[in-house]
Amino acid sequence: MAKAAKKEKRSFLKYIKWFWILFASGILFAAMLFLLAGWGAFGEMPTFERLENPQTNLATEILSSDGKTLGKFYLDDNRTPVPYDSLPENLVNALVATEDARYFDHAGIDARGTLRAMIFLGKKGGASTITQQLSKLLFTKKPSGGVERILQKVKEWVIATRLERQYTKEEIIQMYLNQYDFGYAADGIRSAARIYFGKEPSQLRTEESAVLVGMLKNSSLYNPIRREELVTARRNTVLGQMAKYGYITEQEKDSLQALEMDLNFNPESHREGLATYFRMYLQKFLNRWIEENPKPDGTKYNIYLDGLKVYTTIDSRMQRNAEEAVEAHMKNLQAEFFHQNTPERNPTTPFVDLEQSEIDNIMERAMKNSARWRAMKRQGKPESEIRASFNEKTEMTVFDWNSDSYEKDTILTPLDSIRYYKTFLRTAMMSMEPQTGHVKAWVGGVDYKHFQYDNVIQGARQAGSTFKPFVYAAAIDQLRLSPCDSLPDTQYCIEAGKHGNPDPWCPKNSNGKYSGERMTLKKALANSVNTITAQLIDRVGPGSVVNIARGMGLTREIPEVPSIALGTPDFSVFEMVGAYGTFANQGVFVKPVTVTRIEDKNGTVLYEYVPETKDVLSKDVAYAMVNLMEGVTEYGSGARLRHSWAKNQTVYKEIITGYPYELTNPIAGKTGTTQNQSDGWFMGMVPNLVTGVWVGGEDRSIHFKSLTYGQGASMALPIWALYMKKNYADEELGVSKEAFEEPEALSINVDCTKILEEIKEDVDTEDDLDDLDF
Structure with missing residues (x-):
């Protein structure tokens, strides 16, 4: 009996020994992974300076005299950062409740969340904290496979702990929301608020903040322009999380979930929005200014990446009044012009009192000045091929005063489209x-x-x-x-x-x-x-x-x-x-x-x-x-x-x-x-x-x-x-x-x-x- 007990004790001690060996090895392995990741063995890691100054492309912002954003100049990133104090409390609460409930209690890695994710294999939620999500956005590329994904996760952990040492919790939230791509050229929370709701972030209502926080899961999948029902459901999930963690009451949750999603879509492309013609003039103005005014180090400013702020004299209210006045009158005037210039009333429409040879000369000049002609010329195409292409029917979208969007899809030859556009008064x-x-x-x-x-x-x-x-x-x-x-x-x-x-x-x-x-x-x-x-x-x-x-x-x-x-x-x-x-x-x-x-x-x-x-x-x-x-x-x-x-x-x-x-x-x-009557003027x-x-x-x-x-x-x-x-x-x-x-x-x-x-x-x-x- 004594021998058996002794043997059983030795076996137990053996298991205990191996447990601690494996445990210590795991700790050493994890520590070594962290050290190797920190040393850059698994790929480039950010330096201290990069952590202090994360590299992001910043759009140049065009501001009106009354303090409104008229538009932006950007290549890929339409981003204008906003400080933490410009973020509404409801947005921060929605973010924390949905993405990282223990955000203010951890140091970059949520141990409970990580253990839960490992045990349940992610079926009961992931373990990625807001800080880790920021590190993923700023410093890592999309992995190509499973092993690479594991190594990237390690790098994210290391970067997250460094970010937590360098920045306050508020600064991390600010950086994350300013960095995220919400789709439709909405890079960062300010662009997202303006593009989807036509307002500044500080003006977002709770249900609007919930929509944008919901998009953080996958902005392509949960995009309100393309999938309204899916996004509404996701918004309601975010509102549910806010109620769960006490940021709103159950009664508030129920009333907000019952609301329809009230979008105010304002795309910020270079060809849409307020003062488009002025913005294109301004682009040329800035390009000339850049040539004449280099940076202190001799390099040139970049209006698409350097985050300049351009203060203009345009008043956004008067600009809108002007555009609405032009639209209202020109739509009516054009209708009358079309009425008077039908082929029955004017066989040479849209031209008045011209011989066919004169019309041919006008169309010839227009054809040679077109973007199609210039592009094919640059490609080295022979003139015969270029001319033939102007008589081939093609699908196109053209301007039309009578449609709601002022556009219609049609099939025309490029030559016919030139004549079509000449019928419009400018x-x-x-x-x-x-x-x-x-x-x-x-x-x-x-x-x-x-x-x-x-x-x-x-x-x-x-x-x-x-x-x-x-x-x-x-x-x-x-x-x-x-x-x-x-x-x-x-x-x-x-x-x-x-x-x-x-x-x-x-x-x-x-x-x-x-x-x-x-x-x-x-x-x-x-x-x-x-x-x-x-x-x-x-x-x-x-x-x-x-x-x-x-x-x-x-x-x-x-x-x-x-x-x-x-x-x-x-x-x-x-x-x-x-x-x-x-x-x-x-x-x-x-x-x-x-x-x-x-x-x-x-x-x-x-x-x-x-x-x-x-x-x-x-x-x-x-x-x-x-x-x-x-x-x-x-x-x-x-x-x-x-x-x-x-x-x-x-x-x-x-x-x-x-x-x-x-x-x-x-x-x-x-x-x-x-x-x-070729030109009509009024100076007032x-x-x-x-x-x-x-x-x-x-x-x-x-x-x-x-x-x-x-x-x-x-x-x-x-x-x-x-x-x-x-x-x-x-x-x-x-x-x-x-x-x-x-x-x-x-x-x-x-x-x-x-x-x-x-x-x-x-x-x-x-x-x-x-x-x-x-």
Whole structure:
């Protein structure tokens, strides 16, 4: 018995010995794994410096003057970090409750969770802590197999313990949420909150935070845009976890789970969102700035990776008002254009009054300027093959005003798609504060995704009658004329050889008639009387007009010939708004500005704008010009801003959204229409805002046949009116309704009260206005 007991005791001690040997070996093996992982035996490990400064690609953020994000520049990562104190408590609670309930109690590795995962083989939940998930995001690549996955897990453990030593719990949560890819270019929690819910992270409601935390399991699988039911169920699971751990009550859980998922999807791609045309202009601006301003070490900044902050002058509210005004009017105007340009009514549609050979030349140029032609040319394709490809039908998505998304899928040949796009009228609009030059709104077209040519700054078209104020300014400045001075409305010719004119020049009025009366300058400009404009440029000379125009920022070539008086030179909306700002700013030209400051990711100022100004006109002359242009909106071609004559006229109800406008505050402006109604302009001013609008076809041969539809007062003015009505509806914008400031001791007589009363009696129908714009 004693021997048996002794033997049994030795066996037991043997088992105990082997248990401790195996246990110690396991500990040593684990320790060795950790040491080898820490030494980099299983692959590169982050250095101390990398742990202090994790390498992430940061998008450049574009900020509006009212503190909103207009968009971002990024390649793969649309990431803008936010600090921990900008994360709502409900988001942090949802994250901890769902992903790591003991997060604040462990040092990077959850022993209980790890043991549970090993015993149940992960069937009752994983063991990965928030810190481990961060280490996986930051420093490890996706494993290719089982062994590699085990080794990566070891590396994650090592990195997690290092992260816990280097950072606070709050900093780790901040880094994790800023790093995670939520899909649809939503890199990090700020992009996710903006893209899926249209708000900043701090504004997220509990149920919205639950959606985003639910996506952390697998953002591709649990994506609310693609799988709403699945994501709603996952959201409810997160809410259940929050209730389980006491972050919300059972009653709150039940009420939140009953809610429908209220998404507000705002994709942040380069071709979508607010101010797309402006953002593309800004991209070119930044690329030029980068070339001229290297980093201290001589390398160049990268707008896609370096996390710059660009502070712009654009006001997001005014920008939205501008885009909505353009959309509302252009949709109606385009419908009327399609109605008038059917093949039955116009066999050469969309071109008007062209021979087939002229149409062929236009299509040939368009084909050779297309992206398809250039791409195939770069590939070395022969011209015959390139041309043949333009006649092969292909599936494509095209712009369409009549669909909800303004897109439709169709099958067209590339050549037919070129003709299709030429049927659409184009537009441009820019709004600027004249005292500072700050550009407040910028709309370069109807839809950047399909019309990428920016008509604000890339396009230049004939200015028409919107150039006449420069002629009047030169005359008032040099001849000391007054808006109340008068000239005869009779045929007027400038003889050949005078002012460099090769042939006699005898301009006609738009209606082909001459009243024979003496007409005040105020009435002449309001009615765009060409004969009086010709007399003025004859008296001051084209050179004087060109000098004033150049001083006011019109930098394009202006030939010194009398015909410029009627607006034959081409200008961009950008230039014209800057120039008109001189009138509103008491004769001081302020160069339009779009960027006020650029900072690096640490907040260091890299660029700060210095205003560029120039005294061009005296205060008296500038005020006299404003007074002249107020006549345009009081009883001239812009008078429909104030009156309701067209209230019951079908023609205007069809194309002019929001009419009648019935604006009552002081407004100075000028309409403009070029030959054959190819271009319609309206330049409108109140004391603290100058806005220019242009509407026309891609080619000058694309236009309305009649002046009724094709004049600036019908094509462009309604956009200005809609925009201003929206601005006035938001009193926080502070857009002026006051009178323009009159200089002290004004030396130019602008009180033409008696004469104005007579004119107002003469103009009492909308038909009268149709003849006033050209």
